[in-house]
Amino acid sequence: MKILILGGTTEARALAGALAGRDEFSVTLSLAGRTANPLPQAVPTRIGGFGGAEGLERYLRQERIEALIDATHPYAAIISANAARAAERAKVPLLALRRPAWTKVEGDQWTEVANMHDAVAALGTVPRRVFLAMGRKEIEPFTAAPEHVYLVRSVDPVDPPLAVPHAIYLTARGPFSEVDDRALLDRQNIDAVVAKNSGGDASYGKIAAARALHLPVILLERPALPDAETVETVEDVFAWLDHALTSAEARGV
Numbered sequence: 013m014k015i016l017i018l019g020g021t022t023e024a025r026a027l028a029g030a031l032a033g034r035d036e037f038s039v040t041l042s043l044a045g046r047t048a049n050p051l052p053q054a055v056p057t058r059i060g061g062f063g064g065a066e067g068l069e070r071y072l073r074q075e076r077i078e079a080l081i082d083a084t085h086p087y088a089a090i091i092s093a094n095a096a097r098a099a100e101r102a103k104v105p106l107l108a109l110r111r112p113a114w115t116k117v118e119g120d121q122w123t124e125v126a127n128m129h130d131a132v133a134a135l136g137t138v139p140r141r142v143f144l145a146m147g148r149k150e151i152e153p154f155t156a157a158p159e160h161v162y163l164v165r166s167v168d169p170v171d172p173p174l175a176v177p178h179a180i181y182l183t184a185r186g187p188f189s190e191v192d193d194r195a196l197l198d199r200q201n202i203d204a205v206v207a208k209n210s211g212g213d214a215s216y217g218k219i220a221a222a223r224a225l226h227l228p229v230i231l232l233e234r235p236a237l238p239d240a241e242t243v244e245t246v247e248d249v250f251a252w253l254d255h256a257l258t259s260a261e262a263r264g265v
């Protein structure tokens with residue numbers, strides 16, 4: 013069975029690693045190409061956009077893909093919408109692997125906002141020291157609030173730097189632990205954290221650290237994603253694929 017995994021996440025990498033050992037599946041992993049040096053993957057990888065839903069549909073047909081797994085980041089809403097459209101048109105079964113969002117627990121001081129512009133507004137005008145754990149594309153709106161000091165942590169360097177007078181840059185790839193993030197926020201005298209509600213463990217460290225340090229977190233709400241059959245774990249993907257394989261065999265495909 014030929015499978016295309018739309019990846020860019022820890023889960024997609026883990027899924028590819030687990031499927032690599034199964035002879036009955038031939039797997040390709042697709043990455044957007046957002047990071048300069050992606051981690052090695054256990055299966056053949058293609059990098060770069062398909063050219064919208066039409067391009068992805070064409071790829072599914074040309075490569076005779078028999079199952080599409082959307083294991084993209086919960087904020088990568090365009091590719092998920094494209095996946096739903098392309099899978100429907102090419103009549104390829106689609107499964108989404110999505111991490112549940114984090115939910116607030118005792119001690120969290122969250123302000124949930126709809127977009128980055130609202131996140132900037134939520135900081136207020138009194139100068140603060142703000143931790144931004146996100147990449148260049150997303151932090152641009154913070155140039156509208158140059159009064160704050162920004163600590164920016166991203167996988168690749170922010171180049172060119174943000175057009176604000178006070179910014180500190182850190183390049184690092186997760187996972188990040190609560191202990192390390194707590195030390196970082198403490199050392200840098202951070203008084204507000206802006207984050208996406210990514211879910212999962214790899215980037216929860218800053219949320220737990222903010223709670224421990226009694227810091228407010230401005231949390232970007234998740235984008236709307238298309239309706240699709242959805243599971244939350246790599247094991248559930250396996251069960252779905254095994255079922256799809258058995259059904260195909262029963263049909264004599």
Ligand code: NAP
Nearest residue numbers: 019020042043044060061062063064085087088089090091
């Ligand atoms: P997006 O807005 O959903 O996608 C934009 C375009 O990138 C898509 O239309 C598609 O181009 C291409 N693309 C995205 N994922 C792809 C994949 N797996 N394989 C091939 N092409 C892909 O996603 P985004 O711009 O990458 O990211 C949006 C948000 O998700 C950001 O908040 C980002 O931090 C977060 N995020 C993304 C990734 C990632 O790997 N993409 C990882 C971590 C976090 P075509 O239309 O040309 O096919």
